[in-house]
Amino acid sequence: MMEAKPKAVVLLSGGLDSATTLYVARREGYALHALSFRYGQRHVYELACAARVARAAGVVQHVVLDVDLRAIGGSALTANLAVPKNRSAADRTGAIPITYVPARNTIFLALALAWAETLGAADLFIGVNALDYSGYPDCRPEYIAAFERLAQLATKAGVEGRQRPQVRAPLIRMTKAEIIRTGLDLGVDYSLTSSCYDPAPDGRPCGACDACQLRAGGFAALGLRDPAGL
């Protein structure tokens, strides 16, 4: 009889990083439980991408949770504020931009933790990256370590020592090009993904927001065309 696979909860936005993370978890042999959020994001198109990526990866289950952050919002991604365009790499090393959604990864990881505990999963996967990123505080290694420690104190499974929650961020120290290379080796179809903060209604990326620029830089560094690009 086959051993049951261990379960993992994978945060899946529908973007390039989370799709790659899903395939990393798949390679490691986990039964995949993908979690996405409808949180009032203007780029809600990404949820259709998340569903396609989840299907392509053969997940056991894909849940989309509603958490309307607009009621407590304050970000260009959820409120009626302009998404910054055509920022330079230097701009991105400066102050935290207005696309930052307050405490977003804390909220998403908390909900992933709840689901993991219900499923009996110890491992949470998140596609954060602290290299080619927009300078968000909740994408840094020290943040991820602090959440893992919290998770081990917060849960029945952690306290009872059965399954100490682990937060896995396999992309955290990769460049965007390394992420894409990793994903291509694992069979990710990036034509299914969307990274843009401000896409057209049909999903066409704007090409000028931070997310589009970081993504374009990654494909360019590999001498590749982005299959979901302009």
Next chain:
Amino acid sequence: MMEAKPKAVVLLSGGLDSATTLYVARREGYALHALSFRYGQRHVYELACAARVARAAGVVQHVVLDVDLRAIGGSALTANLAVPKNRSAADRTGAIPITYVPARNTIFLALALAWAETLGAADLFIGVNALDYSGYPDCRPEYIAAFERLAQLATKAGVEGRQRPQVRAPLIRMTKAEIIRTGLDLGVDYSLTSSCYDPAPDGRPCGACDACQLRAGGFAALGLRDPAGL
């Protein structure tokens, strides 16, 4: 001209502990922003209590957020499981009971943190208690300390050193009787509150769940009648 009051976000369930916490924050001079959740709890009656308590305390704002934990659930408070009744104090020092909602306080604090950051509030108040409680892991002092550390790493305000988030749990080391004494001194009207995990549709408490028993014990220790009691 009057100095603007500092703002605090207070988690308000509508129960005895959170009502008392709200009044502690009021005494300390904060402008109060109360946050409640419709999370699929069977004791949704408590939200009507939260609204009444918020009004009585003169909060600036009371927000009820929808986060349907039933989609990822696994608790007698959200799923179709029986709430344990008539447990002894010894029962309550044993294993974590099935009324435990996975990662609930982590989810609630994460959302409170997001709102606090948007409001420009540094202080989060939560009415957890580690003495007369049901043994939930996310009510202990070490859990609260871990969340505070996470919050300071997670947020723009924390990272930029403007307003380092603080998690305040003023009841954490009080007995239930001390909590009630404190609240009465501050003018809390406990007839507006509801603690029961399994109330009748009209809000009448069951009198036998952990929450009812702990509450009854607190009033009894003070020789008082519970104004919201049976």
